[in-house]
Amino acid sequence: MKVAKKVQLRRDSVATKRYCLCYNIQLQTNCGIELVGKKVSLPFAVLVGPKADVEAKLFLERSFADLVRHPLSDIPTHVSCAEMADALEMKFQAIVETPQKNTDGPSVVQPRKFNMQTKQHLVMRMKPNQQGFLALDNFMKLAVAEEFQQKKSAASDGDWKLVPFYDWFFKLAEITNKYLYSMWYDGLIYGFCSKEDAENILRCIPRSVLLVRFSDIEYGKVKISVKSRNGEIRHHWYEHADLNARSLNSELLSNHKFSDVDLIYPDIDLEVALGGRNKPRVRLPRNLAPDEIYFDNQGAAT
Structure with a gap:
């Protein structure tokens, strides 16, 4: 098959060309009839970069x-x-x-x-x-x-x-x-939604809730729309570089901006869905004043 001549072609002109494979078909039936024909494949393109x-x-x-x-x-x-x-x-x-x-197999889900x-x-x-x-x-x-x-x-x-x-x-x-593959597959990301629609959705939820969506206006950004326990609605954004440095799962669990959020839209418990927050360990003060039992036991030790 002759594909192209050796001439200087712009990348755009190469991409606009379409090629097909032509098959010669020759069949012999049981009745002695010989069928000869041609079959053209679906077209394909040659991509440059x-x-x-x-x-x-x-x-x-x-x-x-x-x-x-x-x-x-x-x-x-x-x-x-x-x-x-x-x-x-x-x-x-x-x-x-x-x-x-390249070593990963095709998805079966x-x-x-x-x-x-x-x-x-x-x-x-x-x-x-x-x-x-x-x-x-x-x-x-x-x-x-x-x-x-x-x-x-x-x-x-x-x-x-x-x-x-x-x-x-x-x-x-x-x-x-x-x-975001795991969160998307688990239904934790709402996806395509405008800011106005997100706010209207959150107002209908009685508890504190967040909604993960894709930005309509800013290229390649993920927005977190949050309704706090006092009813205030705010929006936070993350670039793909931020998600590369730290997963969105970890960000939602550890960032104090989302510490008062109970649910992921629509009614999924945030801690159950993402694995639970790491609660800070409360250090109790040491009681340095000994009580009466301490002094009563000193005689047995001597």
């Missing part, structure tokens, strides 16, 4: 192009919200369940599914039209979050960069895979 936007384009092709009946067909311009929600769910599951090491609230929240971020369809360009180009990038010359100086939907979504899936 890790590039998130290339992976995003391939995701759209695999999810929405009619590759079975038309192997080299283009993706449609619009898809329904239900189709996009199901595709995002499968992609998130695939990233989260990816083995972190049932991946956690998105609930209807999560699916609706994700598709609404891509601004569907009134007919319930959304443009696939919004997946690639619509900015939904921001990332602060520091300048090399000054550590305290930098600029805010707009992040498109696909980059924001893929990053959260990678963070979940690396740092």
